[in-house]
Amino acid sequence: MNLEQIKYHTCDLDDCDGILLVDVETETLADTDVDGNMQYYCLEGHHTFSVDEDEAYD
Numbered sequence: 703m704n705l706e707q708i709k710y711h712t713c714d715l716d717d718c719d720g721i722l723l724v725d726v727e728t729e730t731l732a733d734t735d736v737d738g739n740m741q742y743y744c745l746e747g748h749h750t751f752s753v754d755e756d757e758a759y760d
C-alpha cells in the first residue's frame with residue numbers, strides 16, 4: 703500500500719481536504735473504524751471521518 707496515494711481524501715461533509723490518520727512515530731496506518739475503514743482528519747471541519755476504500759477509489 704502506498705501511503706502517499708491515500709494520504710489525502712476530500713471530506714464528504716464539507717468538501718474540504720482530509721488527511722489520513724497515521725501513527726506519527728511509525729508512519730503506519732492508525733486505527734480503522736469498526737468496519738475496517740481508514741480514518742481521516744478533516745483540516746477545515748476539525749473532525750474525523752472514515753472512508754470505505756472500495757467505494758472511494760473505484
Ligand SMILES: [Zn+2]
Nearest residue numbers: 713716744747
Ligand atoms: Zn469535514
